[in-house]
Amino acid sequence: MSTIASIDVRQQAYQTTLASWLDANAEALDVEPSLAREVLPQLARAGVFAIGVPPTLGGSGGTIVDAIETVAQVAQHSLTAAFVVWGQRTFIEYLLQSDNTPLRDRWIPALLAGEIAGATGLSNAMKFLSNIESLQMRATRHPDGWSLNGSLPWITNLRRDGFLAAAAFDHTDGTLPSIFAIPHNTGGVHRSDDLDLVALRGSxxxxxxxxxTVLGEQYRISNDAPAFIARVRPAFLGLQCGMSIGLARRALSAVAETGGGTRAAIHAEATDIEAKLGSETSRLLNGVADGSFLQRPASxxxxxxxxxxxxxxxxGLEVQAAGGRGYLREQGGTARRVRExxxxxxVTPSLVQLKGQLALHERANRS
Known part of the structure; x- marks a missing residue:
């Protein structure tokens, strides 16, 4: 796994170890929760969460584009691990873009070290921003800050050993919705058992x-949720797209590793997919880097x-190339990648939700 140039030799060794660990445990991470506690420390030791974080805050430098590429690199080995990276690194990005400096300074070191999990519970808020659904959480004024109530049915990286979860709250007094960081050990916070997923069970x-749950100003990430969500959406979706990029790359690599006759039969299809992936990746990274997605979310x-x-x-092409061998368990990961x-x-926002938003956008432009 390669990363930005500022990673030192020792960190590169940790990343090589990480790649080996992920390859050895990718199947287990996908189908059972037994290794869930180990994922975050393994990723943290390799410096994965520090990429794109300023050195002044304990990071290794670089930009959000480097972080997206890192998600893609992890996804080539395990989508479960990449899903965890997405959750942790996206939460870190919230703190980087927050005006709450004390909150950032207090928690960034522990997040980078993997000592606590960062859970991005803003999927509901992203859908709220796009008028897909209303906010599911409520905040009421309290002598010590705000009393928080509500539930979110699906959040990744809610690590049993400790987490901070970001969530957006509608205010009962009519003020702008806020975003809070919710510590796992605060009164009134309840984590369910792990969801009974068909895959990614180690996430x-x-x-x-x-x-x-009562929280004060020190835990408020933003006092203007709509504006904040619009600002972080390119990073949220960009890091999410890193999972797609990495998984597609790995499937194409598997195609390239098949026998000569098979490769020849599907060469044209593989070339077309690879070219499309390269174009999409460049457009994604350029759009995130230059900020153009802020004005053009539809793109x-x-x-x-x-x-x-x-x-x-x-x-799908990997399935064709693998043939019957790919339908066997423990045979190169083809079946796992189909599940992934x-x-x-x-993953929120789902393709159906995005297609609905694009249809509304097109109708608005025609009217």
Whole structure:
């Protein structure tokens, strides 16, 4: 796994170890929760979460583009691990873009070290921003800050050993919605058992409920949720797209590793998919880097949809190339990648939701 140039030799050794560990445990991470506690420390030791974080805050430098590429690199080995990276690194990005400096300074070191999990519970808020659904959480003024109530049915990286979960709350007094960082050990915070997923079972994915949880200003990430969500959406979706990029790359690599006759038969299809993936990746990274997705979110939605289609095509081609061998367990990971690829269209915001938003956008432009 290569990374930005600022990573030292020792860190590169940790990343080589990480790649080996992920390859050895990718199947277990996908089908059972037994290694869920080990994922975050393994990733942290390799410096994965520090990429794109300023050195002044303990990071290794670089930009959010480097972080997206890192998610893609991890996804080539395990989509479960990449899903965890997405959750942790996206939460870190929230703190980097927050005006709450004390909150950032207090928690960034522990997040980078993997001592606590960062859970991005803003999927509901992203859908709220796009008028897909209302906010599911409520905040009421309290002498010590705000009393928080509500539930979110699906959050990844809710690590049992400790987490901070970001969630957006509607205010009962009519003020702008806020985003809070919710510590796992605060009164009224309840984590469900792990969800009974068909795959990605090592990702510590669970439901979260808060009942009368009282938090003060020190835990408020933003006092203007709509503006903040719009600002972080390119990073949120960009890091998410890194999962698609990495999975598609790995499927195409598997195709390239098949016998000569098989490769020759599907060479044209593989070349087309690879070219499409390269174009989509460049457009994604350039759009995130230059900020153009802030003004053109529809373009980012289109890319997310297009990348999901590319993943489906790449994994489908791998299935053809693997033949009957790919239908056997423990035979090169083809079956696992089919399961992983089935998750890409439904991760929030889902392709159906994005297509609905694009249809509304097109109708608005015509009117």
């Amino acid at each position: 510590s994915t669970a439901a979260l409920k808060v009942e009368g 980012l939605f289109e890319l997310r949809i297009s990348l999901a289609e590319t993943v489906s095509a790449a994994v 690829a089935s998750f890409i269209p439904i």
